[in-house]
Amino acid sequence: MAMAALRREGRRFAPMISPRPITALRSSPLAPSLEDECPIGVRYISTQVVRNRMKSVKNIQKITKAMKMVAASKLRAIQTKAENSRGLWQPFTALLGDLPSANVKKNVVVTISSDKGLCGGINSTSVKISKGLHKLNSGPEKETKYVILGEKAKAQLVRDSKKDIELIITELQKNPLNYTQVSVLADEILKNVEYDALRIVFNKFHSVVSFVPTVSTVLSPEIVEREAESGGKLGDLDSYEVEGGETKGEILQNLAEFQFSCVMFNAVLENACSEQGARMSAMDSSSRNAGDMLDRLTLTYNRTRQASITTELIEIISGASALEG
């Protein structure tokens, strides 16, 4: 009982300056590797624990480095697409302006997030902004519903806003992102959700280290008419002649739907870029952390090893001097 306690204590204090030697039994599970190098029956401290930890930390470092490389290559592939799609929403904003402060009855917040984790804090930021918008647009006669794209936002929002969620869409990036897929998605959302204003929350990709949470607002045609009549930013919309179609309302309806699909396409691409960039930096800091941990463990390992050698020498020499003297 006392020996076991001593053994346990010895194991814990092994890295410290005054180590207590642990009896190393042949049958013990911690079969030490210094077995080969020293004669039978010599007591020494086991470095096995430290060595196991070093091996696992090294493996983790390799894995995170590989994940960073993978994220970098995926980012390169999708970044050109995202930059090319940036021209898509600008004409709509030039025509209709952007009215995030529009006061509407039925708000729908479309939160775009990733399916996979290990990408830093971007999903939490999107969810926080979505909840902020919900709070901002809550009040008498006003309601806010969520449409969720991506597993990570679903996990966070299902916890406290389950009744406000209208639609959940996951596995968006199973096939490479393209406009057809996103327009089908936009169609589904527009068909199933009643809206006066759609607010799309995503992370805009500025650079590999900088992702800005952004909200794009798409208003329904009725609200656009209302805002145009009341003047203000959309006031000169009436000065535009509308060609084709039977009524102006029909064209505006098509316009709103087209605007939504274009803005969604850009948003989804930007969010995917941000996800890969965030994952790159998260994995990079993780491998750096693992490297630091490995350095510290190596120092510990060497100290333990040297302490055990010193102990052996002391025992041998004191034994020899006892025989002589």
Next chain:
Amino acid sequence: MLRRASMLLARQPILAARARPFSTDLPAAPSADATFTEAWTKVIPNMDPPKTPLSFMQPRPPTPSSIPSKLTVNFVLPYASELATKEVDMVIVPATTGQMGVLPGHVATIAELKPGVLSVHEGSEVTKYFVSSGFVFIHANSFADIIAVEAVPLDRLDVNLVQKGLAEFTSKLSSATTDLEKAEAQIGIDVHSALNSALTG
């Protein structure tokens, strides 16, 4: 936790110190979002308000008093910006009401496009594209935004495939039962006959 905090701290000075981040779009004066920012900071004081698209766009020039000599055209597709602020003499767009010619000083218009040929006239050279459909916005300051879903230069179209497609969709229309199938077949016929006339005409 600490990593996120340090990332947040690092993000603020980056955006504050550098007025414009290096990317394809340039931020313009974010004047229009004041009401939104105020409302946000009142309700959620701890977080920064999210950015809105207006802060990422270059502002358009105001309507000049005299008609400018050139038309500035932005022709965008989901996958690329074909023409970005290109100064041209005239564009002819296939609106639902027919081919519409746009010259500098055209009245402000919003028009929906049907499948057809878009031609851009610059000096003596004419570039023709076949567009699937989309919208065109003509602003009062002689800016034209053409947004199309697909556009291909005419020389990339194959006559035989067009004929085959036309025949296929005509047969589909005759064998269609539900309204949805009929509508799809009709759309196919419209596009292919437009392609046909684009190649022949």
